[in-house]
Amino acid sequence: MILDLHSHSTVSDDGRAKVENYCQWIKRKEIPIDGFVLTEHRLYDDASDYRSLEDQFGLLILKASEVETEYGHVLVFGVTQELQAAFNFSQINLSLATVLEESERCGGIAVPCHPGRPRVGMCAHIGTRGEVEGVRTIETLNGGSRGNENEQAASLAARKGYARIGGSDSHIVSHIGRCATRLHAEVRDMNELVASLKEGGCEAVKLEDRAWIPES
Amino acid sequence: MTILQYQDLEFGDELPEVTPDVSMPTIRRFGEASGMTYWRFTDHEKARAAGLPGAIVPGIMSQGILVALIHRWAPSATVHKIDTIFRAPLDVDSQPVCRGVVTDMNDETKTIEIDLTICNETGETRVLGTAVVELP
Amino acid sequence: MDTGELKRQWVGKTFDTVSFEIEAETMLQFALACGEELPRYTDPEDPDFQAVPNYTSCFHGTRTLPEGFPMNMEESFDGGKCVEWKAPIRAGDTITAQSHLHDVYEKTGRSGGMVFIVHRMQFTNQNQKLVAVVDWKMIRKTG
Known part of the structure; x- marks a missing residue:
């Protein structure tokens, strides 16, 4: 099963894509993907309900968050009301340790994203702030990466034995599905996605010529 | 291909790619017209001395x-x-590529939305945008 | 820095009003430098000659921030511009722009910590017709 685990809609301050248009794009361009996760910046979008779009387009559409910590940005999957009460999602200087611990405590999982990116990726901070305990999985393929940012992330994953995910980090419609995650198990909802990520049953893949290829 | 009417369009249509002229003489011409005559747009050496890769194209251009x-x-x-x-x-005197694709269509208002990007020579997205456009 | 407090105190208050005389030659050079080819933007003799839709994005008021705003934006950079075009701007028009702050928020990115200040300019012509609204995202690094 293939899901794009990192995308933004107009709910994010810099997102310009309507979710319905993501769905139309996937179908029109025949992107071989089973769904995507909306990881809105610094918030969890309680209000939006995408079930009718899921039915109309035959796609799985899940909701998560992208929060900001001293080690960079982190995707949080499995956001509950309890987790939203545990820390302020809108703050830009959260503690990564807190985000990791509280996510686990509340039944979710926190995944540092674009770790190779300057300032907002984990690699840039390990040298000065030290290694991070509690990370299981990182994003090693990000559709918005420049230069060797994805290679740095892959090196970190190899060194630490982390599981790997991929996501487009799309902010406009036509960028959805540039990168994604192959899940070894079929997932139908966020609980099953979190379980799959916790088991490490995932790999990062990128789309080339309408086919998913693993990281190089 | 040139589009004349809304009915000629389909969701997902791609606009023909363009390699725009971002040479220094054109940047200076734009600067004169817009008031954007700062050294970071018009002087490679000063821009490099300030830590930029060279002079950069004004965002509004x-x-x-x-x-x-x-x-x-x-x-x-x-x-x-x-x-x-x-x-x-976006570097002055580089060879960027501009692209656009139709990503939303409203049959009632005959308006469309277009995703727009300008990428540098290595394919990195430097400018990102969307437009709302009406057609007859 | 409490951006929420900045937002409460400063957003929505008009702090600058300035007028511009629109000249054909400047409109023309702007359009040509951007690669425009349509006569309505590139031929001053065309009966529909007008400024390109984003022409107002190059206009600046007498100040970028309200007097007394507690942040220096001299080191800021341009994060983006959004132009809503409402009606044509013609050579000879007198355009009046009113500025207010539309939003203030903070986030982190490749440049580190950043405060975003969204400066909105509303442009009306000599007939008091709204011709454009421009949102300009000014970014100031904070760390």
Whole structure:
């Protein structure tokens, strides 16, 4: 099963894509993907309900968050009301340790994203702030990466034995599905996605010529 | 291909790519017209001394280049809105590529939305945007 | 820095009003430099000659921030511009722009910590017709 685990809609301050248009794009361009996760910046979008779009387009559409910590940005999957009460999602200087611990405590999982990116990726901070305990999985393929940012992330994953995910980090419609995650198990909802990520049953893949290829 | 009417369009249509002229003489011409005559746009050496890779294209010129991309494709289009995010500098005297694709269509208002990008020679997205465009 | 407090105190208040005379030659050079080819933007003799839709994005008021705003934006950079075009701007028009702050928020990115200040300019012509609204995202690094 293939899901794009990192995308933004107009709910994010810099997102310009309507979710319905993501769905139309996937179908029109025949992107071989089973769904995507909306990881809105610094918030969890309680209000939006995408079930009718899921039915109309035959796609799985899940909701998560992208929060900001001293080690960079982190995707949080499995956001509950309890987790939203545990820390302020809108703050830009959260503690990564807190985000990791509280996510686990509340039944979710926190995944540092674009770790190779300057300032907002984990690699840039390990040298000065030290290694991070509690990370299981990182994003090693990000559709918005420049230069060797994805290679740095892959090196970190190899060194630490982390599981790997991929996501487009799309902010406009036509960028959805540039990168994604192959899940070894079929997932139908966020609980099953979190379980799959916790088991490490995932790999990062990128789309080339309408086919998913693993990281190089 | 030139588009004349809304009915000629389909969701997902791609605008013909354009390699815009971002040579220094054109940047200076734009600077004179817009008041954007700062050294970071018009002087490679000073820009490098300030830590930039060289002189950079003014953001609003990138925006104008994207508007021109739309007009070249659909001469009768009315651009109601153009929203551009300047993600990273675009180098003067480089060979960027502008692209656009139709990502939303409203049959009632005959308006469309277009995703717009300007990428550098290595394919990195430097300017990102969307436009709302009406067609007859 | 409490951006929420900045937002409460400063957003929505008009702090600058300035007028501009629109000249054909400047409109023309702007359009040509951007690669425009349509006569309505590139031929001053065309009966529909007008400024390109994003022409107002190059206009600046007498100040970028309200007097007394507690942040220096001299080191800021341009994060983006959004232009809503409402009506044509013609050579000879007198355009009046009113500025207010539309939003203030903070986030982190490749440049580190950043405060975003969204400066909105509303442009009306000599007939009091709204011709454009421009949102300009000014970014100031904070760390």
